Amino acid sequence: MISPAARDALAGWLAAQRALRGASENTIDAYRRDVVDFLAFMTAYKGGEQGLSPLLQVGVRDMRAWMAKTRGEGVGSRSLARKLSAVKSFYRWLADREGADPTAVLSARAPKFTRKLPRPLAEDAARAVIGAVDLQSRQGWAGARDVAVVTLLYGCGLRISEALSLNRRDAPLPRSLRITGKGGKERMVPVIPAARNAVDAYLRLCPFEGDDAAPLFVGARGGRLNARTVQKVMQQTRALLGLPASATPHALRHSFATHLLSAGGDLRAIQELLGHASLSTTQAYTAVDTARLMEVYLQTHPKA
Structure with a gap:
């Protein structure tokens, strides 16, 4: 369960992605799932609903804990990198809106993975x-x-x-x-x-x-x-x-x-x-x- 303030912030960010970046509905749905998963983890990890202030105080250890838990669920490097990209984008928007420092989130490194090459037919x-x-x-x-x-x-x-x-x-x-x-x-x-x-x-x-x-x-x-x-x-x-x-x-x-x-x-x-x-x-x-x-x-x- 995430806080009403966090849900409102997420809705605002998704609306911005839809309006300013022209993201498709499939992309919006993927963004929503990825960020909701992150917020739900932080809620449980920190022991209670996280309003905007605690969310903006997420630290390096918190990010490492989330990434370790996500990898432990069998999520591959490529999928984790995608999730992290969505979380970073949300935090950039949130930090700009609230005047906070998102360095801990933005400094989290995505796992390395080999990009799959297209597989065309002869x-x-x-x-x-x-x-x-x-x-x-x-x-x-x-x-x-x-x-x-x-x-x-x-x-x-x-x-x-x-x-x-x-x-x-x-x-x-x-x-x-x-x-x-x-x-x-x-x-x-x-x-x-x-x-x-x-x-x-x-x-x-x-x-x-x-x-x-x-x-x-x-x-x-x-x-x-x-x-x-x-x-x-x-x-x-x-x-x-x-x-x-x-x-x-x-x-x-x-x-x-x-x-x-x-x-x-x-x-x-x-x-x-x-x-x-x-x-x-x-x-x-x-x-x-x-x-x-x-x-x-x-x-x-x-x-x-």
Whole structure:
């Protein structure tokens, strides 16, 4: 149980994250959980509800105790680093508002961890997925729908949520599509002919009609297609093709970026196409490309 004052402060910080930083609702929910867990620990650790004054007096030992307890629950280094980042952000906001010194919280060091590299599909595997995904449905229109969705993921680098948020007004797809991504950030994405053709083919077969506000991609009952359905179709397709478990819908987006980079694409341009807020996120694909080149080198160079 945390104090009313702490809850009010948390609500204020979350509102600021939503309004000023444009954080998505999923991000807001994750922030809320992480900071509530921290505040609940401090309440129990210090023996009673913690108002704002005690919270602003959290010390180095308190932070170490929280981190040790969190690690003891089996939380990995990456997740703990994320939780600590949320707590630090909350304390920066709280300290600025209350005129306090958050040094003890901000000086806590996140555990080191190795960032996972994106796991794209090979070019022939990506083409094979697009060619086989329609085999997983008994209804022709649903198979055409699935082809259209995965073609958008691979051909345009969309997140699955972005593809499924498209409405009827977006079709026929233009040469460039305005996409609203994470945090409400908009970007323009070129649409390749294969994606436009796939969506056109799906709409010709789709048994459901709707106005401009109706979903473009629909499920069996005509409602907006669920991401879980696409994930299941990908699971069945990768089993058919003998692909690894990493061949997910999101891997098609990774493949889009990696294959563009391999073909000489500019990193800044790829960042814009993907809608990454930071170039450092996009730079992960350079590591993937370097690793692939080294693998080819070791396998083919006569001196290797």
